[in-house]
Structure formats: C-alpha cells, structure tokens
Amino acid sequence: EKSTIVIGAGIAGIAAAIRLAVKGYKVSVFEANSYPGGKLTEFESSGFRFDAGPSLFTMPQYVDELFTLAGKNPTDYFRYQKLEAICRYFYEDGTRLTAWSDSDKLADEIALKTRDTRESVKRFLRKSRDIYDITHHVFLEKSLHRLDSYLNKETLKSVFRFGEIDAFKTMNEANEKYFHDDKTRRFFNRYATYNGSDPYQAPATLNIIPHLEQHFGAYFPEGGMHAITESLVRLAEDLGVRFYYNSLVDEILHQQGQVAGVRVGDKCFFACDVISNMDVWFTYRKLLKGIKLPGRTLSQERSSSALIFYWGIGASFKELDLHNIFFSEDYEKEFSAIWKGKTIDDDPTVYLNISSKYCQADAPEGSENWFVMINVPANIGQDWDGLIAAARANIIKKLSRVLNQDIGSFIQVEKVLDPREIEAKTSSYQGSLYGTSSNGRFAAFLRHPNFIGSVKGLYFVGGSVHPGGGIPLALLSAKIIDDKF
Ligand code: FAD
Structure with missing residues (x-):
C-alpha cells in the first residue's frame, strides 16, 4: 500500500485526501489547528452559530463529485438548496435591488431599478x-x-x-x-x-x-457552510483517511530531488508523496529547505483580505436576506484606498450574511446572526486596531442610515476577525483570502503550479496555487493533481 501525507486540512487538502484514498492510497492528514476546514470553519457564541469564513456557496457539483467518486450517494452526507434570490443590494439613495438567479428576472430587475436596459x-x-x-x-x-x-x-x-x-x-x-x-x-x-x-x-x-x-447558481448548504467541511471529513474518514490535529508540520523532507515525508516537531513521517495545502508562500519559506525559491511567483501581489464583525443581533429584519450588500457611494475611491492606500475607506461596501434566515437554529428566537464583512488590504503591518475601531463606527453608521434603525443598539454578542488573525489561524501569507490577486493581466498564468520538477512527489493544492482561490477552485486544484496519480 502506497502512503501519502497531506499537510493541512483545508478544503483542498481534504479533497486531495479523499481522491487519493479512493485510489487506494493510505492517507494521513496533518493539521496544525485542533479542527479541520482552515478558513471554512465555524464557532458558537452565546447561542449564535457563525460560519467563520466563506459564506457564498457556488458550483456544488465539485463537492458532490467527491462523494460519487467514492461510490457514495452525495445526499447521504450533504444537502443544499438553490437560492432563488442570490443577494439583496442596497444603495444609499434608497434603491434596493434583488439579484435573482433567473437571468430574465435579473435583467428585468436591473431595467426597473437603474437607467440600464434589459438587453x-x-x-x-x-x-x-x-x-x-x-x-x-x-x-x-x-x-x-x-x-x-x-x-x-x-x-x-x-x-x-x-x-x-x-x-x-x-x-x-x-x-x-x-x-x-x-x-x-x-x-x-x-x-x-x-x-x-x-x-x-x-x-x-x-x-x-x-x-x-x-x-x-448559488446555494445554501443545510446546516450552514461548515457542513461542507464536516461532510467531507466524514467521507474521508469513512474511506480510511487518518487526521492528526494539533500537528504542525515543520519541514518537508526530501533528498536527491524526491520527496521523503514530513517532520512534525521531532518526529519524522515517511511517504512516497506529500501534498501541501499550506499557502505556497509559507510552504517555501517555512517547510522547504535547500530549494531555490520561485522568486517571481512568490513576489506576486497578494489578494485582498477581510475584516469581519460577527454580531449576535437582538432583532430581526424583514428587508434582509441571506446575502446582502450595502454599496459605498464612490466605489473607485474605496478600491483606491484598499489597493493604493493599503487602508480602509470611510465609506466601505458592507457585506452582510445572515445564515439564520435559512437555518433558524443559528440564532435564538427573534434574533439574527450577522456576519458583517468589508474588503480590506492584505496585512503589511498597518495599525489594525485603529483601522478596526474606525471601520466599526463607519459600518454601524452606514447600516443604521440605510436600514433606518439604530443598529449599534441591537448588538448583543461581538467577535472580530482581522487579517492578522486570518494569517495566524490558517498560515495565509498577509491574511489574503485567495492567495495572489488577479489584478495583473496574466496573473492566472503566474500562480504557482500544482507540482514542481525539482522535488518529485511533492504537490501543491489550495487557494494560493493554480487555479486559484475560492472553494470551487480550491477543489479543482485537488482534481488537477489527482490526474498525476
Ligand atoms: P485553507 O482554508 O487556507 O486551509 C489551510 C489549512 O492548512 C489550515 O487549516 C491550516 O491550519 C493548515 N496548515 C497550514 N500550514 C500547516 C502546517 N505547516 N502544518 C499543518 N497544517 C498546516 N470562498 C468562497 O468560495 N466563497 C466565499 O464566500 C468566500 N468567502 C471568504 C471569506 C473569508 C473571510 C475568508 C477567509 C475566505 C473566503 N473564501 C471564500 C475563500 C475560501 O475560504 C478559500 O478559498 C478556501 O477555503 C481555501 O481553502 P484551502 O484548501 O486553500 O485552505
């Protein structure tokens, strides 16, 4: 039996583990955290459940595919429903627009609410x-x-x-x-x-x-986004994959151009193949010794990060849905602040996700679990505490203005996630959400490949390598390496 080691139980690491287990490999996954999922995780606070990271689920076929590949029925593990209304958009002048999943309805809606036409x-x-x-x-x-x-x-x-x-x-x-x-x-x-x-x-x-x-389409998984992680870990375990938590990999062992295994603290584990789901920037800087750094790939601009306020809100709002966007008035200025100023504009576009709209158990009765996120620059050592305090005040002012209610007074529970913590919790360089940015014309070609010639048997999966960030693409990275086995 051939053995493989996966570094990291992010969604791509889990998907890679499943694919190799299906092929008959003995797979061990080493995860630094005490839980699986990386960015795709959840937490609970005073009766409110929050998905910590991703909230929009698209292209579910790439999740289903993993169950069918293993000869299982996907719905025995994981169910989701299609959203008819994908997102509600709020503009400061009072315009409210719904992004319908039906493209004719969407075109009609935009024609009705803006100066643009259906055609x-x-x-x-x-x-x-x-x-x-x-x-x-x-x-x-x-x-x-x-x-x-x-x-x-x-x-x-x-x-x-x-x-x-x-x-x-x-x-x-x-x-x-x-x-x-x-x-x-x-x-x-x-x-x-x-x-x-x-x-x-x-x-x-x-x-x-x-x-x-x-x-x-866009979908809502039964039980929230975290159900994606949970159901895939269950499938992996059913296939015999072993997960080792609280196990930070310190080094990838290799000799004469061939991977040999990993070192976790003072213990070495040997395998014919190693798949790294760690952000590629840190994989090179921390785990790989004696390898020439791929300078051009590693110096690419990183994607943006996020600042999230998780609020338990002691009220419910009929005008809000699962996904809601409150647009800034000057979108170009907002992006210029993020990308040129490396800071946060005073009028940021606010994304508000409320899973309790679809899953009542996520909040106590009469309350809602608000996931309030804005786009922010990657972490280059800004004064985050100052930026967070200012952003919090601006977000509350904006939501209160547009919803015509004193939003601050409804906040009963609060947790915050910022780029520093995203970096610390998932080893994502600069806390970027999607690895490198796609701002450059050929950025897609410059993402790090899924394997390298200099260390045979070493593979790379996840949002920081080809084909890119986001759950569907991270899952595709695992599919691409599957062809090599
Ligand atoms: P990650 O989730 O980054 O996990 C990597 C894992 O590897 C972590 O568990 C880490 O602890 C572990 N690890 C790293 N180094 C080591 C080591 N040396 N030893 C052991 N373990 C290690 N995507 C969407 O599709 N839709 C969304 O709406 C969306 N919104 C997002 C919102 C936020 C706030 C964030 C943070 C991300 C969002 N994304 C979204 C992006 C999505 O979360 C990622 O693309 C995807 O989860 C990346 O998965 P990954 O497999 O690359 O690994």
Whole structure:
C-alpha cells in the first residue's frame, strides 16, 4: 500500500485526501489547528452559530463529485438548496435591488431599478458565458504546466478565441461600455472581489464570474457552510483517511530531488508523496529547505483580505436576506484606498450574511446572526486596531442610515476577525483570502503550479496555487493533481 501525507486540512487538502484514498492510497492528514476546514470553519457564541469564513456557496457539483467518486450517494452526507434570490443590494439613495438567479428576472430587475436596459444585461451575460466557454478548459480545469494540457482540440480552439476574453481592458472599462448607470456598474464590478481583486485593475476576463453565479447558481448548504467541511471529513474518514490535529508540520523532507515525508516537531513521517495545502508562500519559506525559491511567483501581489464583525443581533429584519450588500457611494475611491492606500475607506461596501434566515437554529428566537464583512488590504503591518475601531463606527453608521434603525443598539454578542488573525489561524501569507490577486493581466498564468520538477512527489493544492482561490477552485486544484496519480 502506497502512503501519502497531506499537510493541512483545508478544503483542498481534504479533497486531495479523499481522491487519493479512493485510489487506494493510505492517507494521513496533518493539521496544525485542533479542527479541520482552515478558513471554512465555524464557532458558537452565546447561542449564535457563525460560519467563520466563506459564506457564498457556488458550483456544488465539485463537492458532490467527491462523494460519487467514492461510490457514495452525495445526499447521504450533504444537502443544499438553490437560492432563488442570490443577494439583496442596497444603495444609499434608497434603491434596493434583488439579484435573482433567473437571468430574465435579473435583467428585468436591473431595467426597473437603474437607467440600464434589459438587453444590456442580457448582452453582458452572453459575453460572460463566452469568456467561460473559452477559458474554463484551459485556465480552470487543467494544469497550465503540462504540455499535454495544450495539445488537444478543445484547448487549441480556445486559444484561437483568446482575443475575445477581454484580457486587455480592465473590468471597469469593459463594464462602462455595457452600462450607463453607476449602480449597475458597481453591481457587476463587485464580482472582482470574489477572488480578492480590484475591478479598476483586474482584466475584464474576470467578467466570467457573473456567469458562474448566474448559470451554475448559488446555494445554501443545510446546516450552514461548515457542513461542507464536516461532510467531507466524514467521507474521508469513512474511506480510511487518518487526521492528526494539533500537528504542525515543520519541514518537508526530501533528498536527491524526491520527496521523503514530513517532520512534525521531532518526529519524522515517511511517504512516497506529500501534498501541501499550506499557502505556497509559507510552504517555501517555512517547510522547504535547500530549494531555490520561485522568486517571481512568490513576489506576486497578494489578494485582498477581510475584516469581519460577527454580531449576535437582538432583532430581526424583514428587508434582509441571506446575502446582502450595502454599496459605498464612490466605489473607485474605496478600491483606491484598499489597493493604493493599503487602508480602509470611510465609506466601505458592507457585506452582510445572515445564515439564520435559512437555518433558524443559528440564532435564538427573534434574533439574527450577522456576519458583517468589508474588503480590506492584505496585512503589511498597518495599525489594525485603529483601522478596526474606525471601520466599526463607519459600518454601524452606514447600516443604521440605510436600514433606518439604530443598529449599534441591537448588538448583543461581538467577535472580530482581522487579517492578522486570518494569517495566524490558517498560515495565509498577509491574511489574503485567495492567495495572489488577479489584478495583473496574466496573473492566472503566474500562480504557482500544482507540482514542481525539482522535488518529485511533492504537490501543491489550495487557494494560493493554480487555479486559484475560492472553494470551487480550491477543489479543482485537488482534481488537477489527482490526474498525476
Ligand atoms: P485553507 O482554508 O487556507 O486551509 C489551510 C489549512 O492548512 C489550515 O487549516 C491550516 O491550519 C493548515 N496548515 C497550514 N500550514 C500547516 C502546517 N505547516 N502544518 C499543518 N497544517 C498546516 N470562498 C468562497 O468560495 N466563497 C466565499 O464566500 C468566500 N468567502 C471568504 C471569506 C473569508 C473571510 C475568508 C477567509 C475566505 C473566503 N473564501 C471564500 C475563500 C475560501 O475560504 C478559500 O478559498 C478556501 O477555503 C481555501 O481553502 P484551502 O484548501 O486553500 O485552505
């Protein structure tokens, strides 16, 4: 029996462990924390349950696939429901807009609430679909670092259409051509933040994201986002994967260009293959000795981070849904503060997630569990305590203004998560949520590969490597390495 070691029980590490266990490998997962899931975890406080990290679940087929691969029925482990209304948007002038999952309804809604037309929305969504059709085989589902990825008909067909993927204008520039109304532009520009990028710098190729949300839909997992982690860990354990918690890997052992195992404290564990789910920046800096650093990849700009207030709110709000966005008035200024100023604007766009809207048990009766998040720069040693205090006051003012209620007075429970802690809890360099940013034109090509020539048997999965951050892409990274076994 061949053995494999996985470093880290983040979602990609768990997915990789499942895939190799299905192939008959003996798999051991070493996780530094006392719990699995990495960013995808939960906590409880005074009767409120909170998903700590991700809140938007898209492309559930990549989770289901793991159960079917193992010969199991996905619904025996994990269930979810499709959202008809994906998100409610609130603007300061009183406009309220619902992003329906049905694209005709969405186009009607935007035509009704903004100065843009139904046809402009449909045209935009067709373009978004085209970008997906052209790029997904090449950028998302394959290794970019193997020749055979390029030598097939599908890829070559895509390559001939690369001129259509809008890599040479920014997302905002493209969206200004489609839409007149600043409200619609903000609506579609926001999709850049789904992988921690800046719509005023990132290539318009990222306009693929609205298609993913519209076409594949957005979902709510029964029991909340953490159910993704829980059900996959259960599947992995059923397949014989062993999880070792509180086990920080200190070193990846290798000799003569071949991986040999890992060192955890003063104990060595040997295996034919090692899969690192640790952020690639730290994998090189902390775990790999005697290897030349891939300088260009490691010096890439990091994605943005997040500041989150978890509030137990002693009231309930009919006008709010599972996902809600409160837009800043000057979106460009907000992003300039994040990316150029490395700070937080005084009028940040606020994302509010309330899982108790779908799962009542997440909050006491008559109350709601608010996950209140803003995009912030990656951690480069800013005065976070000062920034957090100012942001908290600005967020409360904004929500109170738009909802016309004194929001601060309803807060009964409060916890905060900032970039420093995201870095400390999940070893994500600078607390970035999605590894590197996609602001550069060719950023997708510069993400670290899923394997390297200099250490055979060593693989890389997770949000910091190809094909990128976010749950679906992290799951795809595990699928890409699966082809190598
Ligand atoms: P991570 O979750 O980063 O886990 C890595 C694991 O490895 C950790 O458990 C860590 O402890 C462990 N580890 C690291 N080093 C070692 C070591 N040396 N030894 C042992 N263990 C180690 N994505 C979405 O799809 N939708 C969203 O709505 C969304 N929102 C987000 C909101 C927030 C606040 C955050 C933080 C992220 C969000 N994301 C979202 C991104 C998503 O969480 C990540 O893309 C995904 O969870 C990354 O998974 P991963 O497998 O790369 O590992």
